[in-house]
Amino acid sequence: MIVIYFLLLVFFLSFVGFLILPIGFLGLALTSLVDAPMQLYYMIAHPEVRKNHALEHATIHVLEQELPVKLSGISYPNGFLVQGIGDPFIVAQAAEVAKQRLLNGEHNLAVHPRCGTTSVVTSLVFAILFIVFSIIFGLFSWINLILSLILASLLGSVLSPIVQKYITTDWHVQDIELLQAEPIIRGWSSQGVFVHTKRSDVKWSIS
Numbered sequence: 001m002i003v004i005y006f007l008l009l010v011f012f013l014s015f016v017g018f019l020i021l022p023i024g025f026l027g028l029a030l031t032s033l034v035d036a037p038m039q040l041y042y043m044i045a046h047p048e049v050r051k052n053h054a055l056e057h058a059t060i061h062v063l064e065q066e067l068p069v070k071l072s073g074i075s076y077p078n079g080f081l082v083q084g085i086g087d088p089f090i091v092a093q094a095a096e097v098a099k100q101r102l103l104n105g106e107h108n109l110a111v112h113p114r115c116g117t118t119s120v121v122t123s124l125v126f127a128i129l130f131i132v133f134s135i136i137f138g139l140f141s142w143i144n145l146i147l148s149l150i151l152a153s154l155l156g157s158v159l160s161p162i163v164q165k166y167i168t169t170d171w172h173v174q175d176i177e178l179l180q181a182e183p184i185i186r187g188w189s190s191q192g193v194f195v196h197t198k199r200s201d202v203k204w205s206i207s
């Protein structure tokens, strides 16, 4: 008797899962469809964040080439945070080198394979594919979900460097001044080093 109840429970749960899962993914797709373009638009509307983002990536590249570390970072209008390292002198030095190398033509330093742009692009591609495939195959089809997930992860990593290059970073950092590098400590643990930056005043000239 217990076995029958157990089988009924399994059957009921799989039926509910079958209904809830596609609806959950549809909700996720619709949210990404609004959220991802808004995040990309934020970068387009804030050139100083795009430049700090290029400097953040380039600094991380320089540090990872010199030290056995795997770092991450976050960019803001007034600077960028490098996480995974605590020494402000090393980070400040790397940031100077990064700026020079970017301006000397190493524009590929502005693109990083572990950038958050990849997850934004992947979620946007997933949203578009999931909605298109839902129309073609029906919302409750597994082909829809599996195809969208596989294609989104493949296209996401292919498109991310292009989106980084043209939307989320800008290597024209000649007008970005590197100020002090500040270690960020919360409690007993280091959160990384924040490199403060300032956008130099625009100098007008008439010739």
Ligand SMILES: [Zn+2]
Residues within 6 Å of the ligand: 053, 057, 112, 114, 115, 116, 117
């Ligand atoms: Zn990034």
